[in-house]
Amino acid sequence: MPWCESCERFYAPPTLSAGGDCPAGHHVVDPDGPSTLTQSTATPREEEPEPKVPWHFWVLLVSAVVYLGWRAVEGIIWVVT
């Protein structure tokens, strides 16, 4: 809610002029103020909710697990024989 210090009262955004001035003519808010700023920051947050893990990370992870598993089996065979 925009607050006019000179009038010492709150104004609903529709009662302010397009330039962000109160009915008495004091400048209260900037036209490109916080309301548009919060909108512009909220929109990209909806488009990308989380940094998604790329598919090749899982390919690398699975191949690493398979490789290490195979090396473990190989090591057990080498120890047993």
Ligand SMILES: [Zn+2]
């Ligand atoms: Zn005022």
